[in-house]
Amino acid sequence: MKILWIDLNSSYAHSSLALPALHAQIANDPSIEWAIVSATINENVGTVVDEAYRHKPDIIAATTWLFNHEQLLHITSRLKVLLPEACLILGGPEFLGNNELFLRKYPFVDCVFRGEGEEVFPQWLTCWNQPELWNDIAGLCYLDTDKQYRDNGTARVLNFSRLIPPEKSCFFNWDKPFVQLETTRGCFNTCAFCVSGGEKPIRTLSIENIRQRLQTIHEHGIKNIRVLDRTFNYNTHRAKELLQLFLEYPDIHFHLEIHPALLSEELKEELKQLPQGLLHLEVGIQSLREPVLEQSHRMGKLSDALKGLKFLCSLPNMETHADLIAGLPLYHLYEIFEDVYTLAGYNAGEIQLESLKLLPGTEMRRRAEELGIRYSPFPPYEVLETNEISVGELQTARRLSRLLDAFYNTPAWHTLTRELILNDKDFLHNFLKYLIDQPMSLEKRGLILYEYCKLAYPEYKIQASIAWIEAGMSLKKTPAEKVKTKHQIPPEKWEVIYGGYKSNLRLCFLPLDENTKCGYWFGFETEIQRTFPVFKAKTDI
DSSP states (O other), rough: EEEEEEEEESTTTTOSSSHHHHHHHTTTTTTTTEEEEEEETTTTTHHHHHHHTTTTTTTEEEEETTTTTHHHHHHHHHHHHHHHTTTEEEEEEGGGGHHHHHHHHHHHHHHOOOOOOHHHHHHEEEEEETGGGGGGGGTTTEOOOTOOOOEEBBBBOOOOOSSGGGGSTTTTTOOOOOOOOOEEOOOOOTTTTTTTTTSSSEEEEEEHHHHHHHHHHTTTTTTTTEEOOOOTTTHHHHHHHHHHHHHTTTTTTEEEEEEEGGGHHHHHHHHHHSSSSEEEEEEEESSOOOHHHHHHTTOOOHHHHHHHHHHHHHHHSSEEEEEEEEEEEEOOHHHHHHHHHHHHHTTTSSSEEOOOOOOOOOHHTHHHHTTTTTSSSSOOOOOOOOSOOOOHHHHHHHHHHHHHHIIIISHHHHHHHHHHHHHOOOHHHHHHHHSOSOOOOOOHHHHHHHHHHHHGGGGHHHHHOOOOHHHHOOSSSSGGTBOOOOOOOOOSSOEEEEEEETTEEEEEEEEEEOOSEEEEEEOTTTTTOSSSSSSSEEEEE
């Protein structure tokens, strides 16, 4: 039996755990031959099909999710024409809802799988060519020989800790910039927009099990881990144990999701003590509006969530990333702008504004009509309009999202953008009107920000120049137009902001105005031709 796995990702930076997770359970079965074709959604379909066809598999399998769905169907439909005897099975989050319409619309798909497959996929392989026996396979959905829809529910791995880890599979990809580490399954929360909402029971790996897996990951030289734990701090005791475990690997950067409403004083103290850079926290706040969170069935009091978020954003030893979702029922556009302002005031390291997507299997998708949500019937199922936010307003929210990514979430322009937001509540509205909605390089964004400050906020022009210089941009471009670069002699006295002055540094001076010696000094290494300053000082007289 030969299985061909189509590994289709959005980019080469990302890699799905599905194949190594399934393969690890049956890797030692000599009757199964595995092959893999890896590609991104931007590659030529014909090229991928040609490579896959050469394997002549008995079974074609793939994981289907929002951003590979359409391209995957183009690839697999062609393969089934070329290999009509091969059995095509698809799984993944796209099949967490009712799958009858999909199977009738795409008859070349033999079956789809709903849920967690590590235990039942090996069962299906024992009868893959005997559809009359498929009715006993939990999670399998298919049309029988009489074209009747068969739905075997949702498969759950109840003994999660007994699974063979995906890192044991030869298909685990160690070449990516980060790896994913699943420490729990299920979620205590009941968010109506999430595929994990209400997924019970919560199943966990033991700390010792996680330690062994971390050791394997560390031995492969991995420096970034995304912890796949829907709510890291749902249990304070366990969260503390995990933090202590992470401290055993100080050279690894852990990215995890945390619920700000569930921060105990005990856990706060633990977080305060962690070394700089160990954690990157993702806080799914979604909205700062009580009615919106209640309608979304998000657990936890908003007052507790705001208090917890403020605490997390105040921690100097880690970065906190806050999420908002445009298109949630009862959420207005003006409230989104106000919430961005509030989060900037908290000094959130990043503000991620996403558009709501009504995912298969979620309560919000089932209740879309009742909630007044209109959404795209095709992936990624984005909300098009609600009773509270119009089509045009959602487009404004999307443009605001891109603005935040391009300026607030970019370290070079973060501080200045944050100050502009807090200085003037109309800044975001006005800057959106000024911006051209197109991809921009880091340099182009700096040029635009400087020119906009000259036009609308001249009091911030110096800060825009400083941001430009510290981002390592060219001193010959407009944002550095006031910088003096030739034969600069250091003053008798200055206030050092960072770095140490050495006589071999190339000095540049940015005066606060034309008729003063007040301003900022920057020192650049000349021997190694670094574009970023290594020294900064200020003179006040």
